[in-house]
Amino acid sequence: MSAKTPPFRVAIIGTGGIAHAHARALAELGDRAVLVGVADVDRSRAEGFATEFGASGVYTDAADLLAAETELDLVHICTPPQTHATLAIQAMRAGVPALVEKPTVLSLAEMDELVHVNAETGVPVLTVFQHRFGPAALRLRRLAASGALGRPLVATCETLWYRPDEYFDVPWRGRWEVEGGGPTMGHGIHQFDLLLAVLGPWALVSAFAARQSRPTDTEDVSIALAQFDNGAVATVVNSVVSPRETSRLRFDYEYATVEVEHLYGYAESDWTFTPAPGHEDLVPLWAADAEPDVTSGHRLQIEAILDALEAGREPEVSIAEARRTMEFVAATYASAFRGLPVAAGEITGDDPFTRSMDGGAVPWAPVKEVVA
Template identity: 75%
Template sequence: MPVPRPPIRCGIIGTGGIANAHAHALTELGGRAELTAVAEIDPARAADFTGRFPVPAVYGDAEVMLEKERLDLVHICTPPKTHVPLAIAAMRAGVPALVEKPTALSLAEMDELVEVEAETGVPVLTVFQHRFGPAAVRLRRLVSSGVLGRPLVATCETLWFRDDAYFDVPWRGRWEVEGGGPTMGHGIHQFDLLLSVLGPWTELTALAGRLSRPTDTEDVSMALARFENGAMATVINSVVSPRETSRLRFDFEHATVELEHLYGYREADWRFTPAPGHEDLSELWLAGDEPDLESGHRLQIEAVVDALAAGTEPGVSLAEARRTMEFAAATYASAFQGRPIGAGQITRNDPFNRSMDGGAVPWAPLKETTA
């Protein structure tokens, strides 16, 4: 009989709302993972969290936790501005980090993470859980096999609603703390899934505006994108849409594949329509025997835990996350500069490399930038 592997020892930094999803996921993995420590600067919030999820050790300082605990994985569930310094601290401590989106606030910060990862050999992963739903995995497999034909047209819509009170939280809607509006904080999950299916993008043209909400950032953005394989896509991100929905549609040569959900999908949220003469493809779409699980944190965290236990490479890597982050940066750069932006065009000295706003937000005073 195979020898049981010891559980992956996990720590969580930050015990706000999203940490609950991580803790729930860990509790559902049976003996494969265990939550052994948390770090939280707010004692009351830490007490509330550990009342729901008993944890052997609680720290008020993340670096102390990383130093004292023997961890195999740390979940970073703090506001976006803190993601990079905490991820670097984890790498320096030899602990792989799973970071909530966005991984960083800028491409420059992403490249800093890449450098430290290369130096330490310790990975940083990003939470993009919609990649891990069974139907998304199946779709990428069918695309890779070529049976659907070439991808031609796609649409990606994150049409959500956040009222003014939502932005009362100090770090929301501020470039320097959250990195951007719905492009960075809401729609990024959907267009990351789009990119995981269509592959590398080559050029985009975008618009962005602050139409209604009391924010420094945009509350709506729209992009037209072209991909290396020739496909073309539209991407819309909004927090001013009363009937909320998240929609993706892929038109291939031989089939259309559609998804409509809100914050997580199941099998019933997908629709497969074969092109005339290709009706047999429906059988391939329905052939999967995967359990019908929601595309939430549990599936990605399970995949990460299993990969760490097996010594294989877990997802989503910094290289993949950077491509998604670059799509966001190019959306802002195109919208604020009024021109198309190509992949790889935002280089080291570009202001949109240093911050998503590029010091060029049309509804705010221009920032002073340094070369």
């Protein structure tokens, strides 16, 4: 990639709730980024958003925005999940890197289409996985990669959240065809993406999923056991039926345990570092470069993306990394609904779980009548 010079010209497609987090993050970056255009099918909502955040261009169609704003450096896609693939492809074909809210797409088939267009155009498509970019997570990844912590042995990843029945009144929530899945796809994905970023490629998943109480087509709870290429094993729990909400990650290495417990964003104080006996010399390494006043969130990832664009580097989180996380989602569903372990790389071709996360195999789905 060729280096670009700030201020970066940015647009946002979709001006609902999560778009506000993107716009506030851009505003916090000061003169480095300028929001030049917004698009939303609801023009009045787009106009209100543009007024609030100082965007000059207002559009009701993403194609019109991409055609009119010819010098964009980055476009944020903040629309419901079923639109992500189409909009990301439009952006890439227009030559504009796209930052897509999670989940990137609804299926591995859509993800592979993005991979194809990315290879064809050379234009990045990125996924919002902001928890990778907090200072403590970056420090953990550096220490783990250096070997200072020894081998990773066991990990725990829990997203125990609570969403009342009314949460699912929004038409696209809790439906396979428009959201892609339940808490495995839309809630816990942030935590286990960080798990994958720290532990590296996964090898095998064995999972269970259930619809315990929420009025959804999808699961409201899933539990997965995962093996990794490096020999580590992990449990991953995703829930939207848990009244005491928490997000928790724990990594047990040969020489230390590293933990974080937070809810929607972590600070330095949310992390705990416990050296194994005889390895107390690791404590100063963990404490080095701590940034106690910084909380993980959209700003840190967007800032890292702009740094990469300015340096001419490939920004994160790349389509290859995001695909690994999405394949973990598909494997969780496939294992849960088939009752069998799923290996990395196993879901390919015409496998139903390539085409959709439910794979046509949801045990609580109503039986469709066959018309003669």
